[in-house]
Amino acid sequence: MRTAYKERIAGRLTLVTSLIILVVFGVIYLVANLTVVNSIDRELGLEIDKHKDEIFLVNGKIQFLHKDEWQEMEHSQIQLNPIFIEIVDLEGHSMDRSPNLRSNHLSFSPEKSAKKEAWTLRIGANEVRQMQIPLFNAGEHEGYLLLAKSFEDSRELLNNLRTVLLLLYPGVLLSLFLAMRYLAGKSIQPIRQIISKTNQITQSNLNERVPLAEPNDEIGQLTRSINELLERLEASLNREKQFTSDASHELRTPLSVLRGTLEVLVRKPRTSEEYQEKIQTALSSIDRMSATIDQLLALAREEKGKFSTKEELELITFLEEISDQMAKEQRRKITFRCESGVPVFVKANEKSLEMIMTNLIQNAVKYSSPESEILVKTGLKSGLPYIEICDDGSGIAPEHLERIFDPFFREQAAVDRLIPGTGLGLAIVKKLAQESGIRISVSSEKGQGSTFRMDFPHS
Missing domain, CATH: 3.30.565.10 (Histidine kinase-like ATPase, C-terminal domain)
Known part of the structure; x- marks a missing residue:
């Protein structure tokens, strides 16, 4: 079963628009994700700048200058967007960490410390964003400071945005298809009128023409083309009728002469001179018909592209x-x-x-x-x-x-x-x-x- 033309138009336009909207929704999600991640990375950078100067060496061990800061709410609790801190040696062995880490450890990745690059990982049941920097004492590289910030609230925000976009997408597509279908139906209404009018034109009323609504658009060009075609068909049909009539007349005249001549010959016996005269008249009629037929054949050959x-x-x-x-x-x-x-x-x-x-x-x-x-x-x-x-x-x-x-x-x-x-x-x-x-x-x-x-x- 063939789909209606307006359905095909609506489907094609909806398909193209759906791809555009999909790209737009993807860009929105990527921009939101990048914005959130950059915001957290900035906060991690500020936290690192805040804590890196509070670390010193005591008896060969790396410790905080103010140990009581480890007891602050943000370092001891998992909730309320906490900050996780851990100090490790050059081999990645933990030397000290914030209480809110409990039995967990942050990820050790020395290659990322030089670039001050952040990455996402999971600590137990929590998703965090972590950053790592090297620690120096008197010009000597002594260890690393690992600092992480909870990514749970941001992840929930991004997941909610993704869910909203995914739920909104089919609704937008359906609305688009219905709107495109309606507009396509309105757009092809002039074509329906042309179809209706041309279906009414037959051989008996070939002189009628399709009304021209908008002469300067494509529908107007189509209407003019159809009307010009109808004019050519009407002229061709009239020429064919005239040609048939003329051909019949041209062939009927010598046939009538030939018939009359033969009828005269059979009425009674004739002298040889009379027979010769009548036969000559009959031959002249046959020659005339032959010439006409030859010319008609020449026209037919020309029309076939010979x-x-x-x-x-x-x-x-x-x-x-x-x-x-x-x-x-x-x-x-x-x-x-x-x-x-x-x-x-x-x-x-x-x-x-x-x-x-x-x-x-x-x-x-x-x-x-x-x-x-x-x-x-x-x-x-x-x-x-x-x-x-x-x-x-x-x-x-x-x-x-x-x-x-x-x-x-x-x-x-x-x-x-x-x-x-x-x-x-x-x-x-x-x-x-x-x-x-x-x-x-x-x-x-x-x-x-x-x-x-x-x-x-x-x-």
């Missing part, structure tokens, strides 16, 4: 070959002219560029007179390659310049003049050019001819 592989291509040689080949096939005068003094190289798919050039030249041939010349030019402008296909044909009306690349679009004048075509050639050219990153444009004047131009990007 022409996506690019390679370096030298345009001058390539265009010379295309121009010569098309001149022979179309039996028209097609002239190639290079306006660059150096070789022109582009990064393109050769098959794709060949299909573009074939369609554009065929288009120029269809809409210009048989005696006119088709001009193919190439060169460099601002360092970028270009190709132009020029004709002096019938031209394109200004209001139709934006639509000539739509599938199945043909000017009514061309239809009325019975100029053959499917209306797919320029659509294929546009798609192939977009796939190759080529910018294609057209300039035309009615009755004066047209010029199709292709500008190539940086290689």
Whole structure:
């Protein structure tokens, strides 16, 4: 079972925050522990400074100057934060100690005496903090003074602090999780609204859009992205519908002609000339359908990325070959002219560029007179390659310049003049050019001819 998104957000934020709080609680405990220990160590230092000058040698033994001080409350009782004192010789043998030690001894550690370093140990049932210093007499090292202070009250304070922090920690985490969960739920509320609205959008109401609440934040960017996607889907669906309708119309017309021709043939016997005429009409309809299907297949191949592989291509040689080949096939005068003094190289798919050039030249041939010349030019402008296909044909009306690349679009004048075509050639050219990153444009004047131009990007 998948966890809700707000639960995951709350969990991740709580996990990160819990680690931060754990570090903070640890620092608090360490600072408190260090403060308490330093405080006790300072007190031990003061006690050592107080007692080290009260010790002297009597008959080779180390004793206190005022023995009655050993009988004071702090040295004779275990309670009330007592002070423990012991004097040892160089080997660590006890020479004298405060009465509150009773039968216990302090820890002997000569290596720590030089640094005046304190450490924690246990004396019987009590935990103490001890410090040790060397004792000198007339420059001679005679023994050590060991002094300890009870650590019980401080340990209880630190234990209570640790207990409070440990008990507080899960409560803080629970509170954090609930707060984060609530805030996460409020934060993703706009996303829920987007989900609810997009779930209501179907093919039948694809024109609807998700309301834009906060345009400048990430939710606004998401909303704009979804709306732009819906616009592209709507445009694609409309193009598909129009394409299907146009394709059906284009295929239905030659099928109707073919059916009508065959129905006429079967009604009664005909002469061989009539059969030949009707069969020729049927073949023309089949040729028209074949051309349409070939163009549709070309569009399908382009949409599947069949022409996506690019390679370096030298345009001058390539265009010379295309121009010569098309001149022979179309039996028209097609002239190639290079306006660059150096070789022109582009990064393109050769098959794709060949299909573009074939369609554009065929288009120029269809809409210009048989005696006119088709001009193919190439060169460099601002360092970028270009190709132009020029004709002096019938031209394109200004209001139709934006639509000539739509599938199945043909000017009514061309239809009325019975100029053959499917209306797919320029659509294929546009798609192939977009796939190759080529910018294609057209300039035309009615009755004066047209010029199709292709500008190539940086290689």
